[in-house]
Amino acid sequence: xxxxxxxxxxGLVHSPFTEQPGTPIQPSLAGGxxxxxxxxxxxxxxxxxxxxxxxxxxxYWFDRAGPAKLEVTPYLDxxxxxxxxxxxxxxxxxxxxxxxxxLRREGCRLFLAGVDILDNTPxxxxxxxxxxxxxxxxxxxxxxxxxxxxxxxxxxxxxQEK
Amino acid sequence: xxxxxxxxxxGLVHSPFTEQPGTPIQPSLAGGxxxxxxxxxxxxxxxxxxxxxxxxxxxYWFDRAGPAKLEVTPYLDxxxxxxxxxxxxxxxxxxxxxxxxxLRREGCRLFLAGVDILDNTPxxxxxxxxxxxxxxxxxxxxxxxxxxxxxxxxxxxxxQEK
Numbered sequence: 001x002x003x004x005x006x007x008x009x010x011g012l013v014h015s016p017f018t019e020q021p022g023t024p025i026q027p028s029l030a031g032g033x034x035x036x037x038x039x040x041x042x043x044x045x046x047x048x049x050x051x052x053x054x055x056x057x058x059x060y061w062f063d064r065a066g067p068a069k070l071e072v073t074p075y076l077d078x079x080x081x082x083x084x085x086x087x088x089x090x091x092x093x094x095x096x097x098x099x100x101x102x103l104r105r106e107g108c109r110l111f112l113a114g115v116d117i118l119d120n121t122p123x124x125x126x127x128x129x130x131x132x133x134x135x136x137x138x139x140x141x142x143x144x145x146x147x148x149x150x151x152x153x154x155x156x157x158x159x160q161e162k
Numbered sequence: 163x164x165x166x167x168x169x170x171x172x173g174l175v176h177s178p179f180t181e182q183p184g185t186p187i188q189p190s191l192a193g194g195x196x197x198x199x200x201x202x203x204x205x206x207x208x209x210x211x212x213x214x215x216x217x218x219x220x221x222y223w224f225d226r227a228g229p230a231k232l233e234v235t236p237y238l239d240x241x242x243x244x245x246x247x248x249x250x251x252x253x254x255x256x257x258x259x260x261x262x263x264x265l266r267r268e269g270c271r272l273f274l275a276g277v278d279i280l281d282n283t284p285x286x287x288x289x290x291x292x293x294x295x296x297x298x299x300x301x302x303x304x305x306x307x308x309x310x311x312x313x314x315x316x317x318x319x320x321x322q323e324k
Contacts, residue, residue, distance in 0.1 A: 005223055005284070007167040007255045026295045039246075043254060045232040048244030052304025056246075059221075059257055061167055070207040082210030084201075084218075084288040087295065092205060093169045095221055095287045097259070099298055122167070125257045126246040130306055133188045133249070135297050136261055142214025144292055 010046075011039035011108070011123040013060055015115045020064070020154045025075050026087070027098050027114040029152040035100075035115035037123055039108045047126075051105040055129035058112075060096045061122040062089035066160045075154065076147035085142060089158045096121070099129050172208075173201035173270070173285040175222055177277045182226070182316045187237050188249070189260050189276040191314040197262075197277035199285055201270045209288075213267040217291035220274075222258045223284040227251035228322045237316065238309035247304060252320045258283070261291050 015035035017023040024030035037058065039047060050056065067090065073079065074086040083091050101113040110126075177197035179185040186192035199220065201209060212218065229252065235241065236248040245253050263275040272288075 005169040005171070005286075007169060007257075009167070010254055028295055028298075043232065043246075046244040046246045046254070048233060048242075049247040049305055050244060052302060052307075053247065054300040054302040055298055057259065059255075059259070070205065071210060080210075082208040082212060084205075084208045085211040085215065085290055087289055087292075091287060092172050092208070093221075093286045095169075095257075097219065097221070097289060099296065124167075124255045125253060127249055127259060128247055128304060128306065129298065129300050130249075130303050131298075131300055132303075132306075133190055134261065136190075136217055136291065136293075138216040138291050138293055140214060140216040141292050141294075142211055142290060144290070144294075145214075 007124055009122045010043045011037055013037050013058065013117045013121040013123055015117050015119045018119050020159045021156050023118060023154045024116040025152060025154050027100055027116050030114045030116045032113050033115050035112050035117065037110040037112060041108055044108045047105060050128065053102055053128040055099050056102050057127040057129055058098050058100055058117065058123060059125040060117060061124055062094035062096050063122055064118060064160055065089035065094050065158050068092045077143055079143065081143055169286055171284045172205045173199055175199050175220065175279045175283040175285055177279050177281045180281050182321045183318050185280060185316045186278040187314060187316050189262055189278050192276045192278045194275050195277050197274050197279065199272040199274060203270055206270045209267060212290065215264055215290040217261050218264050219289040219291055220260050220262055220279065220285060221287040222279060223286055224251035224256035224258050225284055226280060226322055227256050227320050230254045239305055241305065243305055250320055
């Protein structure tokens with residue numbers, strides 16, 4: 001097992017959001033914002049039957065996040081927390097995870113709602129969202145138990161320096 | 163944006179499962195199987211406050227999966243489906259995703275239950291499991307709506323050739 005792993009892009013996510021400030025911080029806070037994913041034609045066969053699923057997981061690369069930080073102040077708190085205790089993008093591996101609604105598929109294009117992802121974000125994987133696999137009770141959610149209610153859109157704190 | 167993305171290992175997952183046959187195919191089917199994740203010391207600061215969360219997402223690398231296949235016959239069906247419509251490990255990017263229970267943290271070690279991951283699996287990321295972000299209704303789950311009830315442990319179909 002090598003210490004470095006290489007990934008290939010399987011496509012791009014398109015959305016109305018071209019910069020971090022104003023982008024929803026989670027699909028559940030995205031107010032239904034629509035977008036689409038363009039999967040490269042060489043992967044189209046992998047999408048067979050995906051249209052039967054109401055929701056899908058998108059796994060993607062936070063390509064415009066700043067350098068990794070192990071402690072961050074997330075949007076929903078004023079205190080710092082370990083980055084693995086948050087969903088902030090400035091992670092050692094900048095992997096993003098969002099459950100979005102799949103409105104329909106047209107060949108290599110997936111039309112989506114509830115998108116909290118920047119336009120032109122590199123797509124790494126798609127998995128079906130399956131309540132039997134993905135829904136669990138979790139009564140304790142750490143610092144998020146008393147999170148700030150007001151901040152549901154991103155600002156520039158996790159962006160690359162210009 | 164380069165076409166190839168490099169990841170670094172942040173640690174390893176340890177479990178009772180040393181080969182695919184017999185490994186649970188999902189955390190919800192793991193019968194509470196316990197394991198632990200060892201995060202490398204250089205990333206320990208990133209774990210601060212994670213112990214407040216009842217569950218976490220582990221994002222990992224299916225290092226012992228065979229070559230990518232765009233169409234697969236998953237454990238829960240006898241028909242083939244596009245690999246992105248399944249959670250099979252033989253994906254273009256071999257990224258695995260499991261929501262596991264976090265029993266406790268001791269420094270760099272996370273003690274876990276509901277583990278469906280092979281022993282010594284490379285760990286890429288950890289995120290808190292947050293019902294407000296991760297739990298959605300999804301009435302339609304495609305081919306899984308009429309899945310096979312009997313198969314809840316893996317066999318060797320997605321393993322590397324020996």
